[in-house]
Structures are given as C-alpha cells and as structure tokens.
Amino acid sequence: MKFSAPKGTRDLLPPETAAWQHAEHVFGDVCRRFGYGEIRLPTFEQTELFQRGVGDTTDIVQKEMYTFPDKGGRSLTLRPEGTAGVVRSYVENGMASWPSPVRLYYAITAFRYENVQKGRYREFHQFGCEAIGAAGPAIDAELISLLQLFFAQMGLAETKLRINSIGCPVCREAYQALLRDWLKPHLPQLCDNCQDRFVRNPLRIIDCKETRCQAVTAQAPAQADHLCADCQAHFDGLQHQLNVLGLSYVIDRRIVRGLDYYTRTVFEFVSEHVGTQGTICGGGRYDGLIETVGGAPTPGIGFALGVERLLMELDAQGIQTPPAPTPVLFLAIAGDHEDEARRLCFRLRQAGLAVETDLLGRSLKAQMKYAGKSGTRYVLVLGDDEAASGSGRLRNLETRAETEVRLDQLEQHLLEA
RNA sequence: GUGGGAUUAGCUCAGUUGGUUAGAGUGCCAGAUUGUGGCUCUGGAAGUCGUGGGUUCAAUUCCCAUAUCCCACCCCA
Incomplete structure (x- = not known):
C-alpha cells in the first residue's frame, strides 16, 4: 500500500x-x-x-x-x-x-x-x-x-x-425586483445557468463569465446605481x-x-x-x-x-522572499574527537548559534561537501591539533579564507560575523 | 457534478511499430593516497513502467475500468 x-x-x-x-x-x-x-x-x-x-x-x-x-x-x-x-x-x-x-x-x-x-x-x-x-x-x-x-x-x-x-437588505430587494423586470425580455439570450439564477438569485447573473450573458448584462442596471x-x-x-x-x-x-x-x-x-x-x-x-x-x-x-x-x-512577478536561514558553522570532525565536537556544538547552540556537526561518521571530505551544499558560512575542523592546542582554523566557505580562533572564543567570533 | 491532457528511478523526462537483463540527465552515496567543499573523472544504490482486470504464446507498450496529478466549466481564497 x-x-x-x-x-x-x-x-x-x-x-x-x-x-x-x-x-x-x-x-x-x-x-x-x-x-x-x-x-x-x-x-x-x-x-x-x-x-x-x-x-x-x-x-x-x-x-x-x-x-x-x-x-x-x-x-x-x-x-x-x-x-x-x-x-x-x-x-x-x-x-x-x-x-x-x-x-x-x-x-x-x-x-x-x-x-x-x-x-x-x-x-x-x-x-x-x-x-x-x-x-x-x-x-x-x-x-x-x-x-x-x-x-x-x-x-x-x-x-x-x-x-x-x-x-x-432593503435596497437589495428593490433592486432585485428592478433587475428581474429588466432581464425578463433578455431571458432567452442567457446561458442555462443564468436561466436558473433568474429564479434563485438574479444578482449572480451580473457576474456570469459567459460572454453572451455579459453582453446582455453590460447595460443592466447596477446595484450601485440603485442604493x-x-x-x-x-x-x-x-x-x-x-x-x-x-x-x-x-x-x-x-x-x-x-x-x-x-x-x-x-x-x-x-x-x-x-x-x-x-x-x-x-x-x-x-x-x-x-x-x-x-x-x-x-x-x-x-x-x-x-x-x-x-x-x-x-x-x-519574480519576487524573491528571504531564504531559509542556513547554519553559521559546520563543525567537521577529523579522527577520534566526536565527544568534544558534540560538546562544543551544543555549547554554541546554547549561545544562540545555528551549528551543525557530522552524525554519520563520514570522511572529512564528505563532511566538507555536505557543508558546502547546505549553505553553511563557516567550517571548523576539530581534530588532534585543535584538541591539543585549543584553537583551530575557521574557514569561510565563500571566500575560502581561514582565520585562527581559540575554541573558547568561537561564540564571540561567530556572533560578530 | 461535467469535460480535456497526463502518470516510466527521489526529481525532470526518453523509450518499446507488443518480444528476453527498461534508459538519460539531475539528485543521493562512495572513491580519485595521508586533515579541507563547489569544477572534473570513476563507480554504486535506486523502478512490481500509477492500480486492477482483459486481449495475446508474450503487455511498460493494445483495450476497459479505477485512482491521482494538471487544466477548464461551476463557484470561490
């Protein structure tokens, strides 16, 4: 099914x-x-x-x-x-x-x-x-x-x-009577639907889209003239x-x-x-x-x-609406550093930033591809060097420029960016 | 309720004058030597050819029905 x-x-x-x-x-x-x-x-x-x-x-x-x-x-x-x-x-x-x-x-x-x-x-x-x-x-x-x-x-x-x-309701009733009288001689020229409407609700004949009906009603008295x-x-x-x-x-x-x-x-x-x-x-x-x-x-x-x-x-009209916001940062993981990455990622989210990290154990290259496709602004690779030194290179995916940042100052850095 | 057109891979579509393992592009996944994406190349997964009947030795292809989508009538946002 x-x-x-x-x-x-x-x-x-x-x-x-x-x-x-x-x-x-x-x-x-x-x-x-x-x-x-x-x-x-x-x-x-x-x-x-x-x-x-x-x-x-x-x-x-x-x-x-x-x-x-x-x-x-x-x-x-x-x-x-x-x-x-x-x-x-x-x-x-x-x-x-x-x-x-x-x-x-x-x-x-x-x-x-x-x-x-x-x-x-x-x-x-x-x-x-x-x-x-x-x-x-x-x-x-x-x-x-x-x-x-x-x-x-x-x-x-x-x-x-x-x-x-x-x-x-008052002037409409008077107008309906007037309209019926006016339409009566033209009745044969109207479409089948309007024949029906003549009895049920003659007002609707006025906005019939049939050209032959419009031809008739063009000259008909309008409600707006009989208020x-x-x-x-x-x-x-x-x-x-x-x-x-x-x-x-x-x-x-x-x-x-x-x-x-x-x-x-x-x-x-x-x-x-x-x-x-x-x-x-x-x-x-x-x-x-x-x-x-x-x-x-x-x-x-x-x-x-x-x-x-x-x-x-x-x-x-070709009018663009603002696109959905994309993550600011993708935290890529190199080597055996999942736990640190998860912790850092959550910390940045708590600080109000939209951040993603790899959850599928993918190769660094695959992570970069993913980040590129998702429209993320920055990538930071978290690996042995970063874990040891407490700082890493923040790569701007658009300009390809990299700047050295301390991991404990990432929030500040990204909030300014 | 009534007409017309459509339905083949996630998406956009070829195709078979009825014949054996159904194609492309794109997307997805992976790879092109050690930790850096967009281009390129290679490979992979993915379709009960909308569904149910019928005709036939044989149906994705022909016929009927049905569902859904698109467009129109009616009416409305």
Missing part, C-alpha cells in the same frame, strides 16, 4: 516553507500596526453555524462542506472560511463589551470539497481580518489600506483593487476615504460575492497569474451577520486572502 496526500491537499516542504513563514510574519506585523490581535479558533464548528452564517443557498454550504458526525452524534464541519467562526467567538465571548471596534486577524487552513485546479485546493490557507463594531466607511478604507500595505511589504508590484456596493440613501452615503464615504489615503481603485459593478452575509461594501484584489481563479483576496461588510449568529445587531467587515494565490502571484 502506497500512501499519498489526499486529493486537493499538498505537502509544504522546506525550503518552500520559508516563503510561507515570511508571508505569515509580514502579515502579522502589518496587522499589529493597525491594532489587530491574533485569534485562534477551532478547525471545525457545529455544522449549523456555517449553514446560518455563510448561508444555506450558497455553493459552499450546499455542496462543498466537509461535514461529519462525531461519536456523540453531533454534526461538525471543517471550516470552509474564517468569518463565521470569528463571529461565533465574538458573540460567545461577549466581545461586544470590549473596546470597540474589535479588530482580529488570523492565519488558518480552510476546507472545501471542490474539484482542484490552478489556485484552488480542498485544503487551502487564508489570512484574514475582521473588524467588528464600526459602521462607518472609515473602517472599510482602513482595512483596505492594511491590505495595500501588506502587499507593498511583500514586494508586490501592482495590485488591482476593485470595489462595489451591493446595498443592504438607498444610507447605502449611497456609505459608498460615497468609502470612496472619499480611499481618496484621502491615496489608494487607487476601480468600481466594478460586477462584483457580487458568493457568500450570503455581505452587505454594502464588497471588494477584491485580483491578479492575472492565478489561472482563472484571479481573486487573491476578497472581502466585504457583513452588517447582518452577528445578529444571524445570535448576537445583538452589530456591524462588521472583513476579508480573506488566499495564501496559495498570493504566493503564486509573488512567484509570477
């Missing part, structure tokens, strides 16, 4: 993991600058949380969840996204009494049972932020500026921000705030979002290097969600960023 990683999952190995660590580090750093604290939550939740939170009508809930009964008969689900869990935790832990707004960030894996393709996996990684308790557009813009800064810190050359407003006064003010305010911060964006009336909880502001950062899954990051406001999950009516906004897609984009 030969085992392999389950479909849609993959192993992340060194040195590739260095890029992941770097991204996580930078993300956490940027989040903290904006006052976000890290939240860590269970990987699975009660199934009903996602049904209610994400929305029963969404593809995610209808066909993509990893749902299973536990031995106590509970129905549990591997999280398909991060927001529902955070909101559950917000309500459960009474965060409404925390200083407002509550700002949280996370780095998680999420799970969706989908067919795999470029930029899409069954287990995938997300960075996310949630800001709960602020209703005005300033927090929307702040969150977007956080993302801009993050992308910049990662070295991404250009990131395209698209924003839209999908209104609130109620409050939603319009919010959308105007958002644009003002973005302008104040000097952030460039385009209004894309086709952005609809596939999760039910979004209201008003929705936005995406897109790329052309991630296959047809161009969205690196998607987010929006969810002013009704906290209530849906059992809390008091509270506004909120958040985003999720696909880490696989981010790293693909970095790669496509």
Whole structure:
C-alpha cells in the first residue's frame, strides 16, 4: 500500500516553507500596526453555524462542506472560511463589551470539497481580518489600506483593487425586483445557468463569465446605481476615504460575492497569474451577520486572502522572499574527537548559534561537501591539533579564507560575523 | 457534478511499430593516497513502467475500468 496526500491537499516542504513563514510574519506585523490581535479558533464548528452564517443557498454550504458526525452524534464541519467562526467567538465571548471596534486577524487552513485546479485546493490557507463594531466607511478604507500595505511589504508590484456596493437588505430587494423586470425580455439570450439564477438569485447573473450573458448584462442596471440613501452615503464615504489615503481603485459593478452575509461594501484584489481563479483576496461588510449568529445587531467587515494565490502571484512577478536561514558553522570532525565536537556544538547552540556537526561518521571530505551544499558560512575542523592546542582554523566557505580562533572564543567570533 | 491532457528511478523526462537483463540527465552515496567543499573523472544504490482486470504464446507498450496529478466549466481564497 502506497500512501499519498489526499486529493486537493499538498505537502509544504522546506525550503518552500520559508516563503510561507515570511508571508505569515509580514502579515502579522502589518496587522499589529493597525491594532489587530491574533485569534485562534477551532478547525471545525457545529455544522449549523456555517449553514446560518455563510448561508444555506450558497455553493459552499450546499455542496462543498466537509461535514461529519462525531461519536456523540453531533454534526461538525471543517471550516470552509474564517468569518463565521470569528463571529461565533465574538458573540460567545461577549466581545461586544470590549473596546470597540474589535479588530482580529488570523492565519488558518480552510476546507472545501471542490474539484482542484490552478489556485484552488480542498485544503487551502487564508489570512484574514475582521473588524467588528464600526459602521462607518472609515473602517472599510482602513482595512483596505492594511491590505495595500501588506502587499507593498511583500514586494508586490501592482495590485488591482476593485470595489462595489451591493446595498443592504432593503435596497437589495428593490433592486432585485428592478433587475428581474429588466432581464425578463433578455431571458432567452442567457446561458442555462443564468436561466436558473433568474429564479434563485438574479444578482449572480451580473457576474456570469459567459460572454453572451455579459453582453446582455453590460447595460443592466447596477446595484450601485440603485442604493438607498444610507447605502449611497456609505459608498460615497468609502470612496472619499480611499481618496484621502491615496489608494487607487476601480468600481466594478460586477462584483457580487458568493457568500450570503455581505452587505454594502464588497471588494477584491485580483491578479492575472492565478489561472482563472484571479481573486487573491476578497472581502466585504457583513452588517447582518452577528445578529444571524445570535448576537445583538452589530456591524462588521472583513476579508480573506488566499495564501496559495498570493504566493503564486509573488512567484509570477519574480519576487524573491528571504531564504531559509542556513547554519553559521559546520563543525567537521577529523579522527577520534566526536565527544568534544558534540560538546562544543551544543555549547554554541546554547549561545544562540545555528551549528551543525557530522552524525554519520563520514570522511572529512564528505563532511566538507555536505557543508558546502547546505549553505553553511563557516567550517571548523576539530581534530588532534585543535584538541591539543585549543584553537583551530575557521574557514569561510565563500571566500575560502581561514582565520585562527581559540575554541573558547568561537561564540564571540561567530556572533560578530 | 461535467469535460480535456497526463502518470516510466527521489526529481525532470526518453523509450518499446507488443518480444528476453527498461534508459538519460539531475539528485543521493562512495572513491580519485595521508586533515579541507563547489569544477572534473570513476563507480554504486535506486523502478512490481500509477492500480486492477482483459486481449495475446508474450503487455511498460493494445483495450476497459479505477485512482491521482494538471487544466477548464461551476463557484470561490
């Protein structure tokens, strides 16, 4: 029996993991600058949380969840996204009494049972932020500026921000009626899928990728043009705030979002290097969600960023991330001096240095080869001479230069190097 | 759930119009005289040719099924 990683999952190995660590580090750093604290939550939740939170009508809930009964008969689900869990935790832990707004960030894996393709996996990684308790557009813009800064810190050359407003339940209902009326005469020209959507959720017709549907909907009324006064003010305010911060964006009336909880502001950062899954990051406001999950009516906004897609984009733009650190010193052993080498090696590690030594009883030549391949900066051979004199030659593998150092001063020497 | 392409050594790939011991490059291990790497040379280990059936005297090669990978539809991060 030969085992392999389950479909849609993959192993992340060194040195590739260095890029992941770097991204996580930078993300956490940027989040903290904006006052976000890290939240860590269970990987699975009660199934009903996602049904209610994400929305029963969404593809995610209808066909993509990893749902299973536990031995106590509970129905549990591997999280398909991060927001529902955070909101559950917000309500459960009474965060409404925390200083407002509550700002949280996370780095998680999420799970969706989908067919795999470029930029899409069954287990995938997300960075996310949630800001709960602020209703005005300033927090929307702040969150977007956080993302801009993050992308910049990662070295991404250009990131395209698209924003839209999908209104609130009130104006959305009015708009849906309007849209249905407008679409009705064009119905025969739409694809099969959109025929369906016309009944279930006409909003989704707007972001259909079929060219014939786009041809029809290009002229269709947009939600953003039919907002109620409050939603319009919010959308105007958002644009003002973005302008104040000097952030460039385009209004894309086709952005609809596939999760039910979004209201008003929705936005995406897109790329052309991630296959047809161009969205690196998607987010929006969810002013009704906290209530849906059992809390008091509270506004909120958040985003999720696909880490696989981010790293693909970095790669496509030829951006290097810092390589994994290599050992400073390889302590090579000549002759019968293993014990001294082990002792010295541990002493240097205790002093905070990354040091390796031979564990396989290899020839000196083989040890040198190994040190060269592993990217180690220095080698010191520990043999009869060194054991007797208490000093040795520290060889710089890059320059091939050797300097004489006393073994009891090695730490000092290497820490300075 | 639906299509298309792929699957041969750790990795990247040749190959067999069906025939006996399946190849290369790279990587790995070792050696090229005594305690010093990257270049070069030599040698070695490593494959049930994705898995299961079928056709055949004979299958890695042809047929069917299945799994996985890649890409796309759908949808999303």
